Amino acid sequence: MNFPNIRLRRLRNSDSMRRLVRATALSVDDLVYPLFVKNGKGIKEPIASMADCFGFSPDTVAAEATEVAGLGIPAVLLFGLPDKKDEIGSQAWAEDGAVQQAIREIKKAAPELLVITDVCLCAYTESGHCGVIKDGKVDNDATCELLARTALSHAHAGADIVAPSDMMDGRVGYIRQTLEDNGFTETAIMAYSAKYASAFYGPFRDVADCAPVCGDRKSYQMDPANSNQAMAEIEQDIAEGADIVMVKPALCFLDIIARARERFDCPIAAYNVSGEYMMLNAAAEAGLLDKEAAMMEVLYSIKRAGADIIITYFAKEAARLLK
Ligand code: PBG
Secondary structure (H helix, E strand, O other): OOOOOOOHHHHHOOHHHHHHHOOOOOOHHHEEEEEEEOOOOOOEEEOOOOOOOEEEOHHHHHHHHHHHHHOOOOEEEEEEOOOOOEOOOHHHHOOOOHHHHHHHHHHHHOOOOEEEEEEOOOOOEOOOOOOOEEOOEEOHHHHHHHHHHHHHHHHHHOOOEEEEOOOOOOHHHHHHHHHHHOOOOOOEEEEEEEEEOOHHHHHHHHHHOOOOOOOOOOOOOEOOOOOHHHHHHHHHHHHHOOOEEEEEOOHHHHHHHHHHHHHOOOOEEEEEOHHHHHHHHHHHHOOOOOHHHHHHHHHHHHHHHOOOEEEEOOHHHHHHHHO
8 A cells, every 4th residue: 555655635634725636616607597487577476396486577587687697697597487378388489478578688687698598388388298299199390390489589589598408309400490590590509408307307397387287208308217318319419509418407417417528529518406406405494404515515516527507596606605
């Protein structure tokens, strides 16, 4: 053995020493803050299933976005909470939809803040599925067209990045082609490429009232037991024109993030989802752990695994600590 020549503890003896040798850097630049928007005016409604999260109307979300930008966070991710649902999810691409209005308001209030939009139908369809139903099944190709229409409406409103989260085959290609055909050559696509059929979306589905009415999402979201398939999904999305790829959720899938990091050169995002967020909040609430320390440990683990971008409901709290 090399002891005592090698004493690894020498490099851990003081905060300055630990900072000097720290191999992973976490920065406010890495963070994306998700925001929920609904139609109306003057609304800032607490979300029961998610601590410190609110449903905003387009006017109040602009004020929130300004605060987010002030903390140095580079981007927000918008989710719509529509008041009307129908068979095909038509509110998803409505000109006066909550998301479309919110994009315009945010761009006026905080022009430098990047606006990313979630592109999916699940909050907008009566079935609660991420696509349209035909003969009792989610119809892949018909859904892709509606997703492209939705992404285009977001680009029209001023979105910088559209983020399809539906897991249909070929949707990135459909969206890319539609954006090109309509002159939106600068709009980036962040694809939810390796999105798993996870139990950790529980709190979010309460907010968006988007749990499938019947069946589940296993015919389109990935089986958590698979890893190679995630590489195939990511490869496919890059080939179809994705600028950024995502692994979701983050914590049970750190190995997928690490594998993707080794294999692909494009930016990788990881989504620290609602269940991961609330698991920690609930444990802290019960006095079982130190929330700030646990939060930073989680965020470092995602960064260390290889993510460039972390989408997290902790973004504001983390930004304050990282300042
Ligand atoms: C919609 C969508 C979901 C999430 C992001 N986009 C829910 C789902 O697929 O059921 C989950 C976000 C979270 O849990 O924080 N397709």
